[in-house]
Amino acid sequence: MSTVNVLDQGSVVVLELNRPEALNAMNVEMLGELERVLDEVSKNEKAKVLIVRGNGNAFSAGGDIKMMLQDNVGGDFDQVMDTIGSIVTKLYTMPKVTISAIHGAAAGLGLSFALASDFVVAHTSTKLAMNFIKIGLIPDGGGHFFMEKRLGEAKAKQMIWEGRTLSAEEAHELGLVDSLADDRMEEEISKRVAALLQAPLQAMLETKMIYAKQSLPRLEQVLELEKNAQRRMRQSEDHKEGIKAFVEKRKPQFSGK
Structure with missing residues (x-):
């Protein structure tokens, strides 16, 4: 079974994360497939709009905990982190x-992956969390970059440190989410797509690429800083305690080491 489903509708491509049994948690297999699929979609000249969604009961619960338990996250650490960086860069510059x-x-x-899109539409029941801190890690996948873009440095820093779960309404008020939808979410997305397909998309994409090219060096710098910092954090006592506490379903006892 593919970990990423792709529905090519001509001018619209739908990319669906497809590990519903694991709440679409991203493992090495999914990351590799995402990188390949995003590269293909980027080169698809007929496609004008890309929709990213999750199959089953969630968009994505984040990195696969089984992957995190392995010494090299299921593969060479640098290679896995570089793949993550490639994925968010491809989506951001799509x-x-x-x-x-x-x-x-x-x-x-x-959440880092979702924030790389131009628009973030959330169902009203969605729960969002930049919750790396709870297992003694830092955001990756450009999480620092995207949070700062949407919240500003001070608020982004505080949200990352708190690691608390936000309701869709709270995320919308903060600006992490652009719009909310109820159980007619597919209808709302279809309306947005229909409006986009009748808009001067060429001009819109020129504006997008001006911003993307201006910000890309900063994103690449943040991704490299995240990779190096995450390597250090994975060796920390706090991370080991955070993972152990998660598995044992208890509150972690961090020491700052």
Whole structure:
């Protein structure tokens, strides 16, 4: 079974995260497939809009905990982190209008991935969390970059440190989410897509690429800083305690080491 489903509708491509049994948590297999699929969509000249969504009960719960338990996250650490960086960079610079349609949980790496889109539409029941801090890690996947873009440095820093779960309404008020939708979410997305397809998309994409090219060096710098810092954090006592506490379903006892 593919970990990423792709529905090519001509001018619209739908990319669906497909590990519903794991709340679409991202493992090494999914990351590799995401990188490949996003590269293909980027080169698809017929496609004008890309919709990213999750299959099942969640958008994505983040990085797969089984992967995190392994010494090298299921592969060479640098290679896995570089793949994550490639994925968010491809989505952020995608020469299409991109929409993340999130529901259920959008947490950790899953939230970083969602925030790389041009528009983030959330079901009213969605729970969002940049919750790396709870296992003694820092955001990756450009999480620092995207949070700062949407919240400003001070608020982004505080949200990352708190790691608390936000309701869709709270995230909308803060600006992490652009719009909310109820159980007619697919209808709302379809209306947005229909409006986009009748808009001067070429001009819109020129504006997108001006901003993307201006910000890309900063994103690449943040991704490299995250990779190096995450390597250090994975060796920390706090991370080991955080993972152990998660597995044992208890509150972690951090020491700052």
